[in-house]
Amino acid sequence: xxxxxxxxxxxxxxxxxxxxxxxxxxxxxxxxxxxxxxxxxxxxxxxxxxxxxxxxxxxxxxxxxxxxxxxxxxxxxxxxxxxxxxxxxxxxxxxxxxxxxxxxxxxxxxxxxxxxxxxxxxxxxxxxxxxxxxxxxxxxxxxxxxxxxxxxxxxxxxxxxxxxxxxxxxxxxxxxxxxxxxxxxxxxxxxxxxxxxxxxxxxxxxxxxxxxxxxxxxxxxxxxxxxxxxxxxxxxxxxxxxxxxxx
Amino acid sequence: xxxxxxxxxxxxxxxxxxxxxxxxxxxxxxxxxxxxxxxxxxxxxxxxxxxxxxxxxxxxxxxxxxxxxx
Numbered sequence: 355x356x357x358x359x360x361x362x363x364x365x366x367x368x369x370x371x372x373x374x375x376x377x378x379x380x381x382x383x384x385x386x387x388x389x390x391x392x393x394x395x396x397x398x399x400x401x402x403x404x405x406x407x408x409x410x411x412x413x414x415x416x417x418x419x420x421x422x423x424x425x426x427x428x429x430x431x432x433x434x435x436x437x438x439x440x441x442x443x444x445x446x447x448x449x450x451x452x453x454x455x456x457x458x459x460x461x462x463x464x465x466x467x468x469x470x471x472x473x474x475x476x477x478x479x480x481x482x483x484x485x486x487x488x489x490x491x492x493x494x495x496x497x498x499x500x501x502x503x504x505x506x507x508x509x510x511x512x513x514x515x516x517x518x519x520x521x522x523x524x525x526x527x528x529x530x531x532x533x534x535x536x537x538x539x540x541x542x543x544x545x546x547x548x549x550x551x552x553x554x555x556x557x558x559x560x561x562x563x564x565x566x567x568x569x570x571x572x573x574x575x576x577x578x579x580x581x582x583x584x585x586x587x588x589x590x591x592x593x594x595x596x597x598x599x600x601x
Numbered sequence: 602x603x604x605x606x607x608x609x610x611x612x613x614x615x616x617x618x619x620x621x622x623x624x625x626x627x628x629x630x631x632x633x634x635x636x637x638x639x640x641x642x643x644x645x646x647x648x649x650x651x652x653x654x655x656x657x658x659x660x661x662x663x664x665x666x667x668x669x670x671x
Contacts, residue, residue, distance in 0.1 A: 438619055441630055507629055530632035530641045 375555070379562050386563045393564055400468060405480055408465035412488050415458040419495055422451050423502075430505055444506055451499050459492040543585055550578040605664045608637045611655045626650040 382389060400407065426447045434440055462485055469481030496514045504510050512522035524535060557570045612622055619633040628647060635641035636651075643651070645659075652659045 438630075438634065441619075442634070445631065507631075509629060528628045528632050529644050529647060530635050531629060533641065 382559055382562050389563050404468050419455055430502055448503050455492050455495050462488040603666050604642050607662055625654045
């Protein structure tokens with residue numbers, strides 16, 4: 355009975371989604387002129403003010419990163435071995451700081467990508483300077499935060515500038531830390547499956563009104579397939595005795 | 602099903618902080634903290650190592666309680 359309900363629920367959701375998609379697609383094609391105008395204006399705005407936008411966003415991010423890093427470092431200098439609450443507080447600070455720096459680095463690549471759209475016509479060298487400057491900044495900050503983490507957890511190994519960093523780092527983690535990493539990775543896998551299908555649907559809807567070319571589909575398709583295969587191949591590998599947790 | 606533990610009690614009795622215990626069993630302070638809070642069930646190997654440090658059995662450190670069903 356429960357199985358039937360789940361199947362029925364699935365088909366009902368699929369039918370409703372199809373109807374909703376059709377209505378949305380129809381509405382989009384009716385308001386084509388207004389929506390096309392909006393996207394053209396948005397693109398023109400981003401292209402015209404790209405340098406200002408990236409300077410403001412990356413500048414504010416850099417400031418926040420420096421403040422968080424300096425406060426974490428200052429707090430770490432008061433390290434007390436017996437204070438468990440202190441360790442938990444430091445964990446939270448460092449756990450927030452690293453992803454924040456990574457997001458800043460991803461922003462940097464996105465902004466630089468926007469900057470080189472008009473590469474052959476009027477490329478502004480400041481875009482390259484900001485890009486290289488921010489990449490250097492984020493790499494330095496990642497290295498510094500990893501060093502702080504090692505002060506807190508001296509058993510941790512790995513240099514973020516080493517191409518084998520992820521492998522060395524995970525090998526220096528104990529079983530609970532690995533469990534946290536693996537569980538987070540699976541949640542990420544689940545989320546990305548939704549994100550890819552969402553991005554495909556959005557691309558399809560936008561395609562109705564604007565020609566976005568074939569590359570969004572090729573890129574999304576390639577990434578989605580790569581993720582699915584990478585997951586499946588590794589799952590098969592681990593099911594056949596390469597888990598290595600018996601040591 | 603719930604896995605309760607007496608790790609904090611044993612640690613206090615032996616005057617060990619989380620970092621000390623972690624070093625003795627080859628785990629991080631975070632892991633000891635997760636186990637104590639009941640957020641992580643250790644592997645058999647780690648549970649045996651912890652029991653060995655305190656000179657006791659795994660059963661006296663970890664209490665497995667099945668949920669009562671009506």
